[in-house]
Amino acid sequence: xxxxxxxxxxxxxxxxxxxxxxxxxxxxxxxxxxxxxxxxxxxxxxxxxxxxxxxxxxxxxxxxxxxxxxxxxxxxxxxxxxxxxxxxxxxxxxxxxxxxxxxxxxxxxxxxxxxxxxxxxxxxxxxxxxxxxxxxxxxxxxxxxxxxxxxxxxxxxxxxxxxxxxxxxxxxxxxxxxxxxxxxxxxxxxxxxxxxxxxxxxxxxxxxxxxxxxxxxxxxxxxxxxxxxxxxxxxxxxxxxxxxxxxxxxxxxxxxxxxxxxxxxxxxxxxxxxxx
Amino acid sequence: xxxxxxxxxxxxxxxxxxxxxxxxxxxxxxxxxxxxxxxxxxxxxxxxxxxxxxxxxxxxxxxxxxxxxxxxxxxxxxxxxxxxxxxxxxxxxxxxxxxxxxxxxxxxxxxxxxxxxxxxxxxxxxxxxxxxxxxxxxxxxxxxxxxxxxxxxxxxxxxxxxxxxxxxxxxxxxxxxxxxxxxxxxxxxxxxxxxxxxxxxxxxxxxxxxxxxxxxxxxxxxxxxxxxxxxxxxxxxxxxxxxxxxxxxxxxxxxxxxxxxxxxxx
Numbered sequence: 001x002x003x004x005x006x007x008x009x010x011x012x013x014x015x016x017x018x019x020x021x022x023x024x025x026x027x028x029x030x031x032x033x034x035x036x037x038x039x040x041x042x043x044x045x046x047x048x049x050x051x052x053x054x055x056x057x058x059x060x061x062x063x064x065x066x067x068x069x070x071x072x073x074x075x076x077x078x079x080x081x082x083x084x085x086x087x088x089x090x091x092x093x094x095x096x097x098x099x100x101x102x103x104x105x106x107x108x109x110x111x112x113x114x115x116x117x118x119x120x121x122x123x124x125x126x127x128x129x130x131x132x133x134x135x136x137x138x139x140x141x142x143x144x145x146x147x148x149x150x151x152x153x154x155x156x157x158x159x160x161x162x163x164x165x166x167x168x169x170x171x172x173x174x175x176x177x178x179x180x181x182x183x184x185x186x187x188x189x190x191x192x193x194x195x196x197x198x199x200x201x202x203x204x205x206x207x208x209x210x211x212x213x214x215x216x217x218x219x220x221x222x223x224x225x226x227x228x229x230x231x232x233x234x235x236x237x238x239x240x241x242x243x244x245x246x247x248x249x250x251x252x253x254x255x256x257x258x259x260x261x262x263x264x265x266x267x268x269x270x271x272x273x274x275x276x
Numbered sequence: 277x278x279x280x281x282x283x284x285x286x287x288x289x290x291x292x293x294x295x296x297x298x299x300x301x302x303x304x305x306x307x308x309x310x311x312x313x314x315x316x317x318x319x320x321x322x323x324x325x326x327x328x329x330x331x332x333x334x335x336x337x338x339x340x341x342x343x344x345x346x347x348x349x350x351x352x353x354x355x356x357x358x359x360x361x362x363x364x365x366x367x368x369x370x371x372x373x374x375x376x377x378x379x380x381x382x383x384x385x386x387x388x389x390x391x392x393x394x395x396x397x398x399x400x401x402x403x404x405x406x407x408x409x410x411x412x413x414x415x416x417x418x419x420x421x422x423x424x425x426x427x428x429x430x431x432x433x434x435x436x437x438x439x440x441x442x443x444x445x446x447x448x449x450x451x452x453x454x455x456x457x458x459x460x461x462x463x464x465x466x467x468x469x470x471x472x473x474x475x476x477x478x479x480x481x482x483x484x485x486x487x488x489x490x491x492x493x494x495x496x497x498x499x500x501x502x503x504x505x506x507x508x509x510x511x512x513x514x515x516x517x518x519x520x521x522x523x524x525x526x527x528x529x530x531x532x533x534x535x536x537x538x539x540x541x542x
Contacts (some may be wrong), residue, residue: 052514052521112282212305229453240453246304253301257294264290268283 004109008117016125021086029079029129033136036072040140044068051240063240065145066152066226072137073156073223079130080164081192087122088171089188090181092270097181101275115270119172119263126164134160152242155225159252163219166255167192169262170215176269192216212250215258221251314347315455317428318448319441325448327455327462334457338448343437345430350422390432396421396439398432472496474518485524486513494518507534 016022047067051059092115095101104114134157142148174191175184196216203211210217210230220230224243318325318338326337336347390400402417420429421439428438441447454464459479466475471492478487491497497518504510509525524535 112286213301241457250301250304253297253304257297257301260290260293260297264286264294267286271279271283 005113005117008109008114009120012118012121013124016087016121022125025083025086025129029132032075033133036075037136037140040068040144044144061145061147062149065141065147066149068141068144069137069153070223070226073226076133076160077219077222079133080126080167083126083129084167084171085185085188087125088168089175089184091118091122091172092175093178093181093184096179096273105275111270112267115267119168122168123165126168127161130160130164152225156222159222162252162255163222166215166259169259173262173266176266213254218251218254221248313449313452314349314426315448315452317347317426317438317442319437320446320448322448323467324465325451325455327457329460343431343433345428345434345438348427348429350425350427390419393436394439394443396423398435483527485527488519488521491518
Protein backbone atom coordinates (compact mmCIF):
# COMPACT_ATOMS: atom_id res chain seq x y z
CA UNK A 1 0.00 0.00 0.00
CA UNK A 2 2.91 2.32 0.83
CA UNK A 3 4.47 1.85 -2.60
CA UNK A 4 1.09 2.45 -4.26
CA UNK A 5 0.75 5.63 -2.25
CA UNK A 6 4.29 6.72 -3.22
CA UNK A 7 3.61 6.08 -6.92
CA UNK A 8 0.29 7.92 -6.80
CA UNK A 9 1.85 10.78 -4.83
CA UNK A 10 4.76 11.24 -7.28
CA UNK A 11 2.32 11.13 -10.21
CA UNK A 12 -0.01 13.74 -8.72
CA UNK A 13 2.86 15.89 -7.48
CA UNK A 14 4.30 16.05 -11.01
CA UNK A 15 0.83 16.72 -12.30
CA UNK A 16 0.42 19.65 -9.92
CA UNK A 17 3.76 21.33 -10.41
CA UNK A 18 3.50 21.01 -14.19
CA UNK A 19 0.03 22.53 -14.16
CA UNK A 20 -0.83 26.10 -15.16
CA UNK A 21 -2.41 26.58 -11.73
CA UNK A 22 0.96 26.04 -10.09
CA UNK A 23 2.77 28.54 -12.31
CA UNK A 24 -0.04 31.04 -11.86
CA UNK A 25 0.21 30.70 -8.08
CA UNK A 26 4.00 30.91 -8.29
CA UNK A 27 3.80 34.08 -10.36
CA UNK A 28 1.30 35.55 -7.89
CA UNK A 29 3.54 34.72 -4.94
CA UNK A 30 6.59 36.25 -6.60
CA UNK A 31 4.57 39.39 -7.39
CA UNK A 32 3.08 39.65 -3.87
CA UNK A 33 6.48 39.02 -2.28
CA UNK A 34 8.07 41.71 -4.43
CA UNK A 35 5.33 44.21 -3.54
CA UNK A 36 5.58 43.39 0.18
CA UNK A 37 9.38 43.71 0.06
CA UNK A 38 9.12 47.11 -1.63
CA UNK A 39 6.53 48.35 0.88
CA UNK A 40 8.59 47.02 3.80
CA UNK A 41 11.59 49.16 2.80
CA UNK A 42 9.62 52.13 1.51
CA UNK A 43 7.24 52.58 4.44
CA UNK A 44 9.14 51.19 7.42
CA UNK A 45 8.73 54.54 9.18
CA UNK A 46 4.97 53.96 9.26
CA UNK A 47 5.47 51.05 11.64
CA UNK A 48 7.13 53.41 14.14
CA UNK A 49 4.22 55.85 13.78
CA UNK A 50 1.69 53.09 14.30
CA UNK A 51 3.43 51.68 17.38
CA UNK A 52 4.06 55.11 18.93
CA UNK A 53 0.30 55.61 19.10
CA UNK A 54 0.23 53.03 21.86
CA UNK A 55 3.45 53.37 23.81
CA UNK A 56 6.51 55.14 22.50
CA UNK A 57 8.60 53.81 25.42
CA UNK A 58 8.01 50.18 24.43
CA UNK A 59 9.23 50.52 20.83
CA UNK A 60 12.37 48.56 20.11
CA UNK A 61 13.78 46.61 17.16
CA UNK A 62 12.19 43.36 18.35
CA UNK A 63 8.70 44.87 18.57
CA UNK A 64 9.12 46.57 15.19
CA UNK A 65 10.25 43.30 13.58
CA UNK A 66 7.21 41.52 15.04
CA UNK A 67 4.96 44.31 13.75
CA UNK A 68 6.47 43.90 10.26
CA UNK A 69 6.00 40.12 10.43
CA UNK A 70 2.39 40.73 11.46
CA UNK A 71 1.84 42.77 8.30
CA UNK A 72 3.49 40.09 6.13
CA UNK A 73 1.38 37.41 7.80
CA UNK A 74 -1.71 39.51 7.09
CA UNK A 75 -1.17 38.60 3.44
CA UNK A 76 0.10 35.09 4.18
CA UNK A 77 -3.20 33.91 5.73
CA UNK A 78 -4.93 34.22 2.37
CA UNK A 79 -2.23 32.53 0.27
CA UNK A 80 -3.10 28.95 1.39
CA UNK A 81 -6.76 29.71 0.71
CA UNK A 82 -6.12 30.70 -2.92
CA UNK A 83 -3.67 27.82 -3.34
CA UNK A 84 -6.28 25.46 -1.91
CA UNK A 85 -8.88 26.82 -4.32
CA UNK A 86 -6.51 26.24 -7.24
CA UNK A 87 -5.26 22.81 -6.18
CA UNK A 88 -8.01 21.47 -3.94
CA UNK A 89 -11.27 22.57 -5.51
CA UNK A 90 -10.91 20.59 -8.76
CA UNK A 91 -9.17 17.67 -7.03
CA UNK A 92 -12.07 15.22 -7.06
CA UNK A 93 -14.67 16.92 -9.23
CA UNK A 94 -12.16 17.07 -12.11
CA UNK A 95 -11.83 13.27 -12.09
CA UNK A 96 -15.53 13.07 -12.94
CA UNK A 97 -15.70 16.11 -15.21
CA UNK A 98 -12.59 15.13 -17.21
CA UNK A 99 -13.70 11.49 -17.18
CA UNK A 100 -10.34 10.35 -15.78
CA UNK A 101 -12.35 8.53 -13.12
CA UNK A 102 -12.98 5.74 -15.65
CA UNK A 103 -9.25 5.03 -15.66
CA UNK A 104 -8.27 5.56 -12.03
CA UNK A 105 -11.29 3.78 -10.51
CA UNK A 106 -10.40 0.67 -12.46
CA UNK A 107 -6.81 0.65 -11.19
CA UNK A 108 -5.87 -1.83 -8.44
CA UNK A 109 -5.39 1.06 -6.02
CA UNK A 110 -7.82 1.88 -3.20
CA UNK A 111 -9.74 5.11 -3.50
CA UNK A 112 -8.58 6.21 -0.05
CA UNK A 113 -4.98 5.75 -1.26
CA UNK A 114 -5.72 7.84 -4.36
CA UNK A 115 -7.40 10.53 -2.27
CA UNK A 116 -4.65 10.74 0.34
CA UNK A 117 -1.91 10.73 -2.33
CA UNK A 118 -3.62 13.55 -4.18
CA UNK A 119 -4.15 15.42 -0.94
CA UNK A 120 -0.48 14.99 0.04
CA UNK A 121 0.63 16.20 -3.39
CA UNK A 122 -1.62 19.28 -3.21
CA UNK A 123 -0.33 19.90 0.31
CA UNK A 124 3.30 19.65 -0.85
CA UNK A 125 2.89 22.19 -3.67
CA UNK A 126 0.97 24.61 -1.44
CA UNK A 127 3.68 24.38 1.23
CA UNK A 128 6.32 24.90 -1.46
CA UNK A 129 4.66 28.12 -2.60
CA UNK A 130 4.05 29.39 0.94
CA UNK A 131 7.66 28.67 1.96
CA UNK A 132 8.95 31.05 -0.74
CA UNK A 133 6.93 33.85 0.85
CA UNK A 134 7.93 32.89 4.41
CA UNK A 135 11.66 32.78 3.60
CA UNK A 136 11.57 36.22 1.98
CA UNK A 137 9.53 37.51 4.97
CA UNK A 138 12.25 36.33 7.37
CA UNK A 139 15.06 37.73 5.21
CA UNK A 140 13.41 41.15 4.79
CA UNK A 141 12.60 41.44 8.51
CA UNK A 142 16.13 40.49 9.45
CA UNK A 143 17.59 42.90 6.87
CA UNK A 144 15.51 45.88 7.99
CA UNK A 145 15.61 45.49 11.77
CA UNK A 146 18.66 43.25 12.23
CA UNK A 147 16.57 40.84 14.26
CA UNK A 148 13.85 38.26 13.84
CA UNK A 149 11.72 36.86 16.65
CA UNK A 150 12.59 33.27 15.76
CA UNK A 151 10.23 31.68 18.29
CA UNK A 152 7.21 33.65 17.04
CA UNK A 153 8.27 33.05 13.42
CA UNK A 154 8.56 29.28 13.90
CA UNK A 155 5.21 29.12 15.70
CA UNK A 156 3.64 31.10 12.87
CA UNK A 157 5.30 28.77 10.33
CA UNK A 158 4.06 25.61 12.09
CA UNK A 159 0.52 26.99 12.35
CA UNK A 160 0.67 27.90 8.65
CA UNK A 161 1.50 24.24 7.87
CA UNK A 162 -1.51 23.09 9.93
CA UNK A 163 -3.73 25.73 8.35
CA UNK A 164 -2.70 24.64 4.84
CA UNK A 165 -3.61 21.04 5.74
CA UNK A 166 -6.92 22.20 7.14
CA UNK A 167 -8.05 24.51 4.34
CA UNK A 168 -6.95 21.97 1.69
CA UNK A 169 -8.95 19.23 3.39
CA UNK A 170 -11.95 21.55 3.41
CA UNK A 171 -11.64 22.20 -0.34
CA UNK A 172 -11.22 18.46 -1.00
CA UNK A 173 -14.45 17.87 0.90
CA UNK A 174 -16.31 20.50 -1.15
CA UNK A 175 -14.79 19.10 -4.35
CA UNK A 176 -16.01 15.60 -3.46
CA UNK A 177 -19.60 16.87 -3.35
CA UNK A 178 -19.66 18.15 -6.93
CA UNK A 179 -19.03 16.66 -10.35
CA UNK A 180 -18.20 20.01 -11.94
CA UNK A 181 -15.06 22.01 -11.14
CA UNK A 182 -16.72 25.38 -11.44
CA UNK A 183 -19.25 24.55 -8.69
CA UNK A 184 -16.44 23.45 -6.39
CA UNK A 185 -14.45 26.66 -7.05
CA UNK A 186 -17.41 28.93 -6.45
CA UNK A 187 -18.67 27.07 -3.39
CA UNK A 188 -15.29 27.16 -1.65
CA UNK A 189 -14.91 30.89 -2.32
CA UNK A 190 -18.48 31.66 -1.24
CA UNK A 191 -18.20 29.64 1.98
CA UNK A 192 -14.79 30.98 2.94
CA UNK A 193 -15.14 34.63 1.97
CA UNK A 194 -18.88 35.18 2.18
CA UNK A 195 -20.53 32.75 4.60
CA UNK A 196 -17.72 32.78 7.17
CA UNK A 197 -17.49 36.58 7.01
CA UNK A 198 -21.26 36.99 7.27
CA UNK A 199 -21.34 34.79 10.39
CA UNK A 200 -18.41 36.81 11.68
CA UNK A 201 -20.19 40.14 11.20
CA UNK A 202 -23.30 38.83 12.92
CA UNK A 203 -21.42 37.45 15.95
CA UNK A 204 -19.37 40.66 16.09
CA UNK A 205 -22.53 42.74 16.15
CA UNK A 206 -24.36 40.58 18.66
CA UNK A 207 -21.56 39.56 21.01
CA UNK A 208 -18.73 42.05 20.30
CA UNK A 209 -16.41 39.16 19.50
CA UNK A 210 -15.40 37.09 16.51
CA UNK A 211 -16.43 33.44 16.42
CA UNK A 212 -13.28 31.40 17.18
CA UNK A 213 -14.78 28.29 15.55
CA UNK A 214 -14.63 29.65 12.02
CA UNK A 215 -11.60 28.59 10.01
CA UNK A 216 -10.87 32.12 8.77
CA UNK A 217 -10.74 33.43 12.36
CA UNK A 218 -8.59 30.51 13.50
CA UNK A 219 -6.19 31.41 10.67
CA UNK A 220 -5.71 34.89 12.13
CA UNK A 221 -3.53 33.34 14.81
CA UNK A 222 -0.80 33.09 12.12
CA UNK A 223 -0.40 36.88 12.49
CA UNK A 224 -1.46 37.24 16.10
CA UNK A 225 1.51 35.19 17.33
CA UNK A 226 3.57 38.29 16.42
CA UNK A 227 1.32 41.06 17.72
CA UNK A 228 -2.08 40.30 19.21
CA UNK A 229 -4.19 42.64 17.12
CA UNK A 230 -7.62 41.57 15.95
CA UNK A 231 -9.01 44.13 13.54
CA UNK A 232 -11.78 41.89 12.22
CA UNK A 233 -14.43 42.91 14.68
CA UNK A 234 -16.51 45.97 15.52
CA UNK A 235 -14.49 46.46 18.71
CA UNK A 236 -10.91 45.69 17.60
CA UNK A 237 -8.60 44.36 20.29
CA UNK A 238 -5.06 45.62 20.20
CA UNK A 239 -2.21 44.33 22.30
CA UNK A 240 1.44 44.70 21.40
CA UNK A 241 2.21 41.37 23.09
CA UNK A 242 2.04 38.09 21.13
CA UNK A 243 -1.11 35.96 21.39
CA UNK A 244 -1.27 33.73 24.47
CA UNK A 245 -0.83 29.95 24.49
CA UNK A 246 -4.53 29.22 25.05
CA UNK A 247 -5.43 31.39 22.06
CA UNK A 248 -2.92 29.49 19.89
CA UNK A 249 -4.12 26.08 21.10
CA UNK A 250 -7.75 27.04 20.46
CA UNK A 251 -6.96 28.04 16.87
CA UNK A 252 -4.95 24.84 16.27
CA UNK A 253 -7.77 22.71 17.74
CA UNK A 254 -10.28 24.39 15.40
CA UNK A 255 -8.00 23.72 12.41
CA UNK A 256 -7.62 20.06 13.41
CA UNK A 257 -11.41 19.71 13.67
CA UNK A 258 -11.85 21.06 10.12
CA UNK A 259 -8.97 18.87 8.89
CA UNK A 260 -10.19 15.58 10.35
CA UNK A 261 -13.89 16.12 9.65
CA UNK A 262 -13.32 17.34 6.07
CA UNK A 263 -10.89 14.57 5.15
CA UNK A 264 -13.17 11.88 6.56
CA UNK A 265 -16.19 13.34 4.73
CA UNK A 266 -14.17 13.63 1.51
CA UNK A 267 -12.98 10.02 1.82
CA UNK A 268 -16.49 8.68 2.33
CA UNK A 269 -17.94 10.75 -0.53
CA UNK A 270 -15.07 9.73 -2.81
CA UNK A 271 -15.71 6.07 -1.99
CA UNK A 272 -19.29 6.55 -3.19
CA UNK A 273 -18.39 8.40 -6.39
CA UNK A 274 -19.39 6.83 -9.63
CA UNK A 275 -17.63 7.48 -12.91
CA UNK A 276 -20.05 9.10 -15.33
CA UNK B 277 -11.47 -4.74 2.45
CA UNK B 278 -15.20 -4.52 2.90
CA UNK B 279 -16.41 -1.04 1.86
CA UNK B 280 -18.70 -0.72 4.86
CA UNK B 281 -15.88 -1.71 7.21
CA UNK B 282 -13.60 0.84 5.54
CA UNK B 283 -16.21 3.58 6.04
CA UNK B 284 -16.65 2.61 9.65
CA UNK B 285 -12.88 2.89 10.22
CA UNK B 286 -12.79 6.33 8.55
CA UNK B 287 -15.72 7.54 10.67
CA UNK B 288 -14.24 6.08 13.85
CA UNK B 289 -10.85 7.74 13.25
CA UNK B 290 -12.54 11.06 12.41
CA UNK B 291 -14.75 10.91 15.51
CA UNK B 292 -11.76 9.94 17.66
CA UNK B 293 -9.97 13.12 16.52
CA UNK B 294 -12.89 15.53 16.11
CA UNK B 295 -14.75 14.89 19.38
CA UNK B 296 -11.79 15.48 21.76
CA UNK B 297 -10.64 18.44 19.61
CA UNK B 298 -14.12 20.02 19.71
CA UNK B 299 -14.36 19.43 23.46
CA UNK B 300 -10.89 20.90 23.97
CA UNK B 301 -11.66 23.89 21.74
CA UNK B 302 -14.94 24.61 23.55
CA UNK B 303 -13.32 24.39 26.99
CA UNK B 304 -10.45 26.63 25.83
CA UNK B 305 -12.92 29.09 24.37
CA UNK B 306 -14.96 29.15 27.58
CA UNK B 307 -11.80 29.77 29.57
CA UNK B 308 -10.83 32.54 27.14
CA UNK B 309 -14.31 34.00 27.34
CA UNK B 310 -13.92 34.14 31.09
CA UNK B 311 -10.76 35.92 30.14
CA UNK B 312 -7.34 36.09 31.53
CA UNK B 313 -7.65 39.77 30.69
CA UNK B 314 -8.72 41.77 33.76
CA UNK B 315 -10.27 44.41 31.49
CA UNK B 316 -13.02 41.86 30.86
CA UNK B 317 -14.39 43.10 34.20
CA UNK B 318 -14.24 46.81 33.35
CA UNK B 319 -17.22 48.46 31.62
CA UNK B 320 -16.95 49.41 27.96
CA UNK B 321 -17.93 53.03 28.66
CA UNK B 322 -15.25 53.62 31.32
CA UNK B 323 -13.72 57.05 30.97
CA UNK B 324 -10.55 55.97 32.77
CA UNK B 325 -8.65 52.70 32.70
CA UNK B 326 -5.53 52.26 34.77
CA UNK B 327 -2.96 49.62 35.58
CA UNK B 328 -0.71 49.41 38.61
CA UNK B 329 2.10 46.94 39.12
CA UNK B 330 3.06 47.07 42.77
CA UNK B 331 5.86 44.60 43.55
CA UNK B 332 4.34 41.99 41.25
CA UNK B 333 0.74 42.52 42.38
CA UNK B 334 -1.32 43.66 39.42
CA UNK B 335 -4.26 45.98 39.85
CA UNK B 336 -6.49 47.45 37.19
CA UNK B 337 -8.77 50.36 37.92
CA UNK B 338 -11.70 51.76 36.01
CA UNK B 339 -13.86 54.80 36.56
CA UNK B 340 -16.65 56.73 34.98
CA UNK B 341 -19.08 59.36 36.18
CA UNK B 342 -20.75 57.53 39.02
CA UNK B 343 -18.78 54.37 39.39
CA UNK B 344 -15.28 53.14 40.04
CA UNK B 345 -13.65 49.82 40.71
CA UNK B 346 -10.37 48.03 41.27
CA UNK B 347 -9.80 44.71 39.52
CA UNK B 348 -7.45 42.45 41.37
CA UNK B 349 -5.87 39.42 39.74
CA UNK B 350 -5.69 37.07 42.72
CA UNK B 351 -3.12 34.88 40.97
CA UNK B 352 -0.70 37.81 41.33
CA UNK B 353 -1.32 38.16 45.06
CA UNK B 354 1.93 36.54 46.14
CA UNK B 355 3.11 39.74 47.76
CA UNK B 356 -0.13 40.91 49.23
CA UNK B 357 -0.64 40.11 52.87
CA UNK B 358 -4.22 40.25 53.95
CA UNK B 359 -3.29 40.63 57.58
CA UNK B 360 -1.77 43.98 56.58
CA UNK B 361 -5.03 45.06 54.99
CA UNK B 362 -6.85 43.96 58.09
CA UNK B 363 -4.49 46.00 60.26
CA UNK B 364 -5.11 49.03 58.07
CA UNK B 365 -8.78 48.80 58.84
CA UNK B 366 -8.08 48.65 62.54
CA UNK B 367 -9.68 45.24 62.76
CA UNK B 368 -8.39 41.77 62.23
CA UNK B 369 -11.52 40.60 60.55
CA UNK B 370 -10.29 39.58 57.10
CA UNK B 371 -8.64 36.36 56.25
CA UNK B 372 -7.83 34.76 52.95
CA UNK B 373 -7.52 31.18 51.84
CA UNK B 374 -6.15 29.83 48.60
CA UNK B 375 -5.56 31.80 45.45
CA UNK B 376 -6.46 31.75 41.81
CA UNK B 377 -9.96 30.64 40.95
CA UNK B 378 -10.49 29.14 44.41
CA UNK B 379 -9.83 32.47 46.08
CA UNK B 380 -12.07 33.04 49.08
CA UNK B 381 -12.54 35.79 51.55
CA UNK B 382 -13.97 34.55 54.79
CA UNK B 383 -16.16 36.98 56.61
CA UNK B 384 -15.91 37.29 60.34
CA UNK B 385 -17.48 40.58 61.22
CA UNK B 386 -17.36 43.39 58.72
CA UNK B 387 -17.55 41.47 55.46
CA UNK B 388 -21.07 40.38 54.72
CA UNK B 389 -23.17 39.33 51.77
CA UNK B 390 -24.84 42.44 50.40
CA UNK B 391 -26.89 41.12 47.51
CA UNK B 392 -27.04 38.58 44.74
CA UNK B 393 -27.06 40.21 41.31
CA UNK B 394 -27.30 38.24 38.06
CA UNK B 395 -25.96 35.13 39.80
CA UNK B 396 -23.01 36.93 41.37
CA UNK B 397 -22.73 37.36 45.13
CA UNK B 398 -21.83 40.93 46.03
CA UNK B 399 -20.16 41.40 49.40
CA UNK B 400 -19.86 44.60 51.39
CA UNK B 401 -17.10 45.68 53.78
CA UNK B 402 -18.52 48.27 56.12
CA UNK B 403 -16.74 50.91 58.16
CA UNK B 404 -13.45 50.58 56.33
CA UNK B 405 -10.96 53.41 56.92
CA UNK B 406 -7.82 54.08 54.99
CA UNK B 407 -5.44 56.84 54.10
CA UNK B 408 -3.34 57.30 51.01
CA UNK B 409 -1.17 60.20 49.84
CA UNK B 410 -2.40 62.43 52.63
CA UNK B 411 -6.08 61.76 51.97
CA UNK B 412 -7.94 59.96 54.76
CA UNK B 413 -11.31 58.34 54.41
CA UNK B 414 -13.17 56.93 57.35
CA UNK B 415 -16.17 54.67 57.78
CA UNK B 416 -16.57 53.91 54.10
CA UNK B 417 -18.31 50.91 52.64
CA UNK B 418 -16.79 49.10 49.70
CA UNK B 419 -18.37 46.34 47.68
CA UNK B 420 -16.77 43.40 45.95
CA UNK B 421 -17.44 40.26 43.97
CA UNK B 422 -15.24 37.46 42.70
CA UNK B 423 -15.17 35.68 39.34
CA UNK B 424 -12.64 33.38 37.70
CA UNK B 425 -9.84 34.38 40.07
CA UNK B 426 -10.49 38.12 39.75
CA UNK B 427 -11.84 40.23 42.60
CA UNK B 428 -13.53 43.50 41.70
CA UNK B 429 -13.69 46.03 44.54
CA UNK B 430 -15.49 49.35 44.19
CA UNK B 431 -18.57 51.37 44.94
CA UNK B 432 -21.89 49.68 44.37
CA UNK B 433 -22.41 51.28 40.94
CA UNK B 434 -18.93 50.11 39.93
CA UNK B 435 -19.80 46.54 40.92
CA UNK B 436 -23.12 46.59 39.05
CA UNK B 437 -21.45 48.09 35.95
CA UNK B 438 -18.65 45.50 36.11
CA UNK B 439 -21.08 42.57 36.34
CA UNK B 440 -23.18 43.98 33.51
CA UNK B 441 -20.03 44.44 31.42
CA UNK B 442 -19.02 40.79 31.81
CA UNK B 443 -22.49 39.40 31.11
CA UNK B 444 -23.43 41.71 28.24
CA UNK B 445 -19.99 41.48 26.59
CA UNK B 446 -19.69 45.28 26.70
CA UNK B 447 -16.33 45.23 28.42
CA UNK B 448 -13.10 47.18 28.07
CA UNK B 449 -10.97 44.35 26.63
CA UNK B 450 -10.55 46.35 23.42
CA UNK B 451 -8.80 49.10 25.42
CA UNK B 452 -5.92 46.83 26.39
CA UNK B 453 -3.75 48.42 23.69
CA UNK B 454 -3.84 51.70 25.60
CA UNK B 455 -2.40 50.07 28.70
CA UNK B 456 1.27 49.23 28.92
CA UNK B 457 1.65 46.38 31.38
CA UNK B 458 5.43 46.63 31.37
CA UNK B 459 5.14 50.02 33.11
CA UNK B 460 4.63 50.35 36.86
CA UNK B 461 1.65 52.61 36.34
CA UNK B 462 -0.30 53.05 33.12
CA UNK B 463 -3.36 55.25 32.80
CA UNK B 464 -5.66 55.97 29.86
CA UNK B 465 -8.43 58.57 30.06
CA UNK B 466 -10.87 58.97 27.16
CA UNK B 467 -13.62 61.37 26.16
CA UNK B 468 -12.80 63.82 28.91
CA UNK B 469 -15.20 66.64 29.63
CA UNK B 470 -12.15 68.83 30.29
CA UNK B 471 -12.20 71.89 28.00
CA UNK B 472 -8.52 71.55 27.14
CA UNK B 473 -7.68 67.88 26.81
CA UNK B 474 -9.71 65.20 25.07
CA UNK B 475 -7.69 62.18 26.16
CA UNK B 476 -4.62 61.35 28.22
CA UNK B 477 -2.39 58.28 28.05
CA UNK B 478 0.40 58.05 30.57
CA UNK B 479 2.93 55.32 31.45
CA UNK B 480 5.20 55.58 34.45
CA UNK B 481 8.14 53.35 35.22
CA UNK B 482 10.20 54.32 38.24
CA UNK B 483 10.55 58.10 38.08
CA UNK B 484 10.22 58.28 34.31
CA UNK B 485 7.02 59.00 32.48
CA UNK B 486 6.00 58.78 28.84
CA UNK B 487 2.64 59.82 27.58
CA UNK B 488 0.36 61.20 24.94
CA UNK B 489 -2.13 64.03 25.21
CA UNK B 490 -4.87 64.86 22.71
CA UNK B 491 -6.00 68.47 22.95
CA UNK B 492 -9.32 69.99 21.99
CA UNK B 493 -7.78 72.85 20.01
CA UNK B 494 -4.45 74.29 18.88
CA UNK B 495 -4.48 77.20 21.35
CA UNK B 496 -4.43 74.89 24.37
CA UNK B 497 -1.88 72.66 22.71
CA UNK B 498 0.57 75.51 22.10
CA UNK B 499 -0.10 76.88 25.59
CA UNK B 500 0.73 73.49 27.10
CA UNK B 501 3.92 73.21 25.08
CA UNK B 502 5.09 76.68 26.13
CA UNK B 503 4.35 76.04 29.83
CA UNK B 504 5.86 72.57 29.97
CA UNK B 505 9.00 73.40 28.01
CA UNK B 506 10.31 75.22 31.11
CA UNK B 507 9.90 72.23 33.38
CA UNK B 508 12.93 70.18 34.31
CA UNK B 509 13.14 66.74 32.70
CA UNK B 510 10.19 67.36 30.35
CA UNK B 511 10.63 66.89 26.63
CA UNK B 512 8.17 66.62 23.77
CA UNK B 513 8.97 63.69 21.51
CA UNK B 514 6.44 64.36 18.75
CA UNK B 515 3.62 66.66 17.75
CA UNK B 516 1.04 65.36 15.33
CA UNK B 517 -1.97 67.57 14.74
CA UNK B 518 -3.70 67.92 18.14
CA UNK B 519 -1.78 65.02 19.65
CA UNK B 520 1.55 65.33 21.39
CA UNK B 521 3.75 62.65 22.91
CA UNK B 522 6.12 63.53 25.69
CA UNK B 523 8.70 62.11 28.03
CA UNK B 524 9.39 63.24 31.56
CA UNK B 525 12.49 62.04 33.37
CA UNK B 526 13.21 62.16 37.11
CA UNK B 527 9.65 63.18 37.85
CA UNK B 528 8.99 64.52 41.36
CA UNK B 529 5.88 65.78 43.12
CA UNK B 530 6.48 69.38 41.98
CA UNK B 531 6.83 68.55 38.31
CA UNK B 532 3.85 66.19 38.57
CA UNK B 533 1.70 69.03 39.96
CA UNK B 534 3.01 71.34 37.22
CA UNK B 535 2.00 68.79 34.59
CA UNK B 536 -1.48 68.37 36.10
CA UNK B 537 -1.81 72.17 36.34
CA UNK B 538 -0.80 72.65 32.70
CA UNK B 539 -3.28 70.02 31.55
CA UNK B 540 -5.98 71.93 33.44
CA UNK B 541 -4.83 75.31 32.07
CA UNK B 542 -3.77 76.60 35.50
